[in-house]
Amino acid sequence: MRATVMFEAGDVRIEDVPDARLVEPTDALIRVTRACICGSDLWPYNQLEHSETGVRMGHEAVGVVEAVGADVRTMKAGDLVVMPFAYSDGTCVFCHDGLHTSCIHGGFFGTGDVGGAQAEAVRVPRQTERSSYCRSARTTR
Numbered sequence: 001m002r003a004t005v006m007f008e009a010g011d012v013r014i015e016d017v018p019d020a021r022l023v024e025p026t027d028a029l030i031r032v033t034r035a036c037i038c039g040s041d042l043w044p045y046n047q048l049e050h051s052e053t054g055v056r057m058g059h060e061a062v063g064v065v066e067a068v069g070a071d072v073r074t075m076k077a078g079d080l081v082v083m084p085f086a087y088s089d090g091t092c093v094f095c096h097d098g099l100h101t102s103c104i105h106g107g108f109f110g111t112g113d114v115g116g117a118q119a120e121a122v123r124v125p126r127q128t129e130r131s132s133y134c135r136s137a138r139t140t141r
Helices: 039-047
Strands: 002-008 011-016 028-035 061-068 080-083 121-124
Touching (some): 028 080
Antiparallel strands (some): 002 011, 061 080
16 A cells, blocks of 8 residues: 655655554554644654654544454444544543543554554554544444
């Protein structure tokens, strides 16, 4: 699949990368239809040190659910979803206090084994019934 990758300040490319896929039973696979650019994407554009492998970009997007893991109950294939910038599972003390960006089980796109959202598809981890991360248009809460 194609994805946005930054190799150093000012060097942004559209590259072929491995396809996003489900890894855990709480994952969702989202086909990205629109992705955003925010300040945290612009900061490295001006100051990122050179990287041979590059950094996958993007963490805010809209898309369509392509597949869900066996434990995902909050969305199904075909649902339209909105994805803010950090994923969380809704189970930790920080999530209970509304601090989803501090979730001890959560994280950010483009880090670890989670690709950036400026891509054709993205894996969204930890989609539990309490997760506030990836919201289906059919979700009523």
